[in-house]
Amino acid sequence: MNNYHTSFIFEGGILVFLVHCGSTRVCALSKWITAETDLSFYGSDALISFNLQVIFVFVNRFQTYFKHVMLLLCLCFLTDSCLLAWAVSHFSKRKKTMADTVSDDQKFCLKEVLDAFRLCLSENREVYLQHYVAGWRGLIKFLNTLGSVFGFISKDAVTKIQILVHLLNGENGSQYVTIQSMVKYEQGNELVDLTKRGNNQESGCRTLLRLHRALRWLELFLDRLRTSSEDGKTSVMCADAYNESLAKYHPWVIRKAAGMAFCLLPGRQAFLEIMNVGSSEQVVAMLGEAIPLISEVYQITEVLYAQHNMLDLP
Numbered sequence: 001m002n003n004y005h006t007s008f009i010f011e012g013g014i015l016v017f018l019v020h021c022g023s024t025r026v027c028a029l030s031k032w033i034t035a036e037t038d039l040s041f042y043g044s045d046a047l048i049s050f051n052l053q054v055i056f057v058f059v060n061r062f063q064t065y066f067k068h069v070m071l072l073l074c075l076c077f078l079t080d081s082c083l084l085a086w087a088v089s090h091f092s093k094r095k096k097t098m099a100d101t102v103s104d105d106q107k108f109c110l111k112e113v114l115d116a117f118r119l120c121l122s123e124n125r126e127v128y129l130q131h132y133v134a135g136w137r138g139l140i141k142f143l144n145t146l147g148s149v150f151g152f153i154s155k156d157a158v159t160k161i162q163i164l165v166h167l168l169n170g171e172n173g174s175q176y177v178t179i180q181s182m183v184k185y186e187q188g189n190e191l192v193d194l195t196k197r198g199n200n201q202e203s204g205c206r207t208l209l210r211l212h213r214a215l216r217w218l219e220l221f222l223d224r225l226r227t228s229s230e231d232g233k234t235s236v237m238c239a240d241a242y243n244e245s246l247a248k249y250h251p252w253v254i255r256k257a258a259g260m261a262f263c264l265l266p267g268r269q270a271f272l273e274i275m276n277v278g279s280s281e282q283v284v285a286m287l288g289e290a291i292p293l294i295s296e297v298y299q300i301t302e303v304l305y306a307q308h309n310m311l312d313l314p
């Protein structure tokens with residue numbers, strides 16, 4: 001039993017006592033009024049006088065029941081309140097536990113993203129798919145901290161990541177170690193729809209291309225964020241980066257929805273705080289490390305896709 005419950009029992013006791021006293025007084029008053037007074041002094045308003053008389057006579061007549069009904073109502077109210085109090089404390093505790101688990105597990109950390117993109121690059125400039133996916137997973141954690149307005153974006157990114165993870169863990173997983181090996185394998189085995197959507201809508205190449213385009217947005221956005229002044233507007237930076245990159249691949253309705261979501265982005269300071277790095281200067285310094293890595297991964301993929309005529313996969 002915690003303070004919450006103790007206080008409810010105490011307040012409940014007082015309430016029952018007050019209702020008991022109150023109803024006893026009402027009973028006594030109604031007895032006196034019905035016995036001693038003529039309610040016609042309420043003047044010409046016969047309806048009021050009549051109604052009051054009916055009420056007092058009723059209370060007087062059924063005073064024992066009246067007290068019981070009042071106490072019963074009071075007990076119902078108390079039971080409801082206790083249930084509500086229990087539910088609130090129980091679910092808030094559960095919510096807290098879940099939030100804690102989420103925060104341990106799902107807390108965004110820029111360093112994690114930086115490490116993932118660093119690990120992406122092999123010595124001979126190939127891109128490891130496993131770390132590419134890990135980088136995106138980290139970024140989605142950030143998106144998830146921004147609230148449900150960004151849910152449709154996060155959902156699409158998660159779906160794409162799941163497709164890639166499925167391929168990575170599938171029976172041909174060894175063909176998906178790097179983006180280069182994936183392109184070679186899928187093209188060589190006609191697993192990519194090159195001109196129009198067909199049987200391979202969930203090919204690794206097509207799926208990765210969507211994330212690859214988004215990576216360009218990320219690079220542009222982070223660069224704006226890094227170089228902006230303290231009062232820079234994240235919504236404007238995000239929209240400008242989007243219009244310069246991803247927007248041309250999206251239909252009108254997605255562009256509008258994305259534009260509206262951008263307006264709800266937190267301010268620059270709050271944005272930097274979510275990165276869990278430290279002071280603004282430290283975040284800016286880490287962004288300075290992350291952006292060239294992201295840019296390199298982007299450039300390598302861009303060149304590879306261009307060489308295989310895959311920049312416009314349907």
Ligand SMILES: CCCCCCCC/C=C\CCCCCCCC(=O)N[C@@H](COP(=O)(O)O)[C@H](O)/C=C/CCCCCCCCCCCCC
Pocket residue numbers: 110113139140142143152153154156157210211213214217222238242246249250254258265314
């Ligand atoms: C260092 C951290 C700071 C920045 C953190 C940013 C976190 C961003 C995390 C994820 C970005 C979302 C990536 C979205 C991938 C979109 C892929 C795509 O273009 N999908 C479209 C086409 O797919 P198919 O139909 O051909 O399969 C799909 O139609 C799109 C649907 C959703 C809308 C996507 C809007 C993208 C807006 C750009 C990201 C805004 C994030 C703002 C948060 C700062």
